Amino acid sequence: MTLSASGCGSGGNVVINNADPNLRYTPPGTFQYQVTASSSTGVQLSQTVTLNLTITARQ
Numbered sequence: 001m002t003l004s005a006s007g008c009g010s011g012g013n014v015v016i017n018n019a020d021p022n023l024r025y026t027p028p029g030t031f032q033y034q035v036t037a038s039s040s041t042g043v044q045l046s047q048t049v050t051l052n053l054t055i056t057a058r059q
Helices: none
Strands: 002-009 014-015 020-025 029-038 046-055
Touching: none
Parallel strands: none
Antiparallel strands: 002 029, 014 020, 029 046
16 A cells, blocks of 8 residues: 655645754644645555644744
């Protein structure tokens, strides 16, 4: 089976914390990803699902 994923989102760039440049976070927003699984042998099968990821602001 082969699995691939691609996505896009409504958020902006990854934000880097100046106090700790190794700490990164995603800005709030809704991101949509499509995940596709395909057979690599035997009968050729393929299935795609759309996943929604919502990031909310930390309070």
